[in-house]
Amino acid sequence: MHQSNNMQPSATMREYLAEIYRLQEYSPTVSTTSLADRLEVSAPAVPRMLKRLKSAGFVKHVPYQGVELTDLGRKEALLELRRHRVLEVFLVQVMGFSWGEAHDHADDLGQGLNDALVAKMADMAEHPTHCPHGEPIPSEDGVIVDPNDMELVSAAVGYKGRISRVRTRQPDILDYLAANQLVPGTPFEMIGRAPFNGPLSLRIGRNDITIGAELAQMLYVSAA
Numbered sequence: 454m455h456q457s458n459n460m461q462p463s464a465t466m467r468e469y470l471a472e473i474y475r476l477q478e479y480s481p482t483v484s485t486t487s488l489a490d491r492l493e494v495s496a497p498a499v500p501r502m503l504k505r506l507k508s509a510g511f512v513k514h515v516p517y518q519g520v521e522l523t524d525l526g527r528k529e530a531l532l533e534l535r536r537h538r539v540l541e542v543f544l545v546q547v548m549g550f551s552w553g554e555a556h557d558h559a560d561d562l563g564q565g566l567n568d569a570l571v572a573k574m575a576d577m578a579e580h581p582t583h584c585p586h587g588e589p590i591p592s593e594d595g596v597i598v599d600p601n602d603m604e605l606v607s608a609a610v611g612y613k614g615r616i617s618r619v620r621t622r623q624p625d626i627l628d629y630l631a632a633n634q635l636v637p638g639t640p641f642e643m644i645g646r647a648p649f650n651g652p653l654s655l656r657i658g659r660n661d662i663t664i665g666a667e668l669a670q671m672l673y674v675s676a677a
């Protein structure tokens with residue numbers, strides 16, 4: 454029998470739930486190995502935490518595959534993503550950090566956040582709907598809007614759209630993308646694709662830029 458669903462997860466539990474949510478975007482179930490890698494914790498630490506999350510009703514175990522969030526766990530994960538993404542916007546828009554610095558600072562500061570602080574930061578940042586990297590910010594009651602976009606590498610020559618999301622945490626890559634205007638909201642046209650997973654050519658304003666397929670996989674786009 455589960456413990457009461459009124460249980461407030463600890464900061465570490467919230468961090469696990471948010472990371473499981475992120476990983477479930479790529480696979481329905483999440484392995485302990487992938488969690489340990491993403492959270493940079495030791496492999497033995499993960500099963501202990503997952504046992505706590507399971508007993509609290511936040512995750513369920515799928516034999517031989519890993520874990521997945523319950524409805525309760527998903528809501529808590531989305532609330533944690535809201536805290537993190539609002540904090541990122543606050544760091545960039547109000548405090549003047551670069552988007553490459555925001556994620557790590559948000560990770561460091563996130564454990565001390567409560568809902569009152571998040572609400573105040575959202576107010577000061579003029580109630581953002583997306584984080585600096587283009588990810589949608591869940592509402593205060595744990596609802597998230599589907600981005601309705603696709604990977605840039607799926608776009609054909611002649612496609613016109615806007616960059617919607619940038620899916621990397623690496624500051625050096627984010628700095629490079631920003632220097633080349635490859636940021637959420639930027640309109641572009643796909644003007645060339647080399648075969649066999651070769652580089653892509655984009656037109657941004659009056660400038661043409663060529664990027665490798667590996668970098669292109671980090672960019673998501675939506676139709677103009």
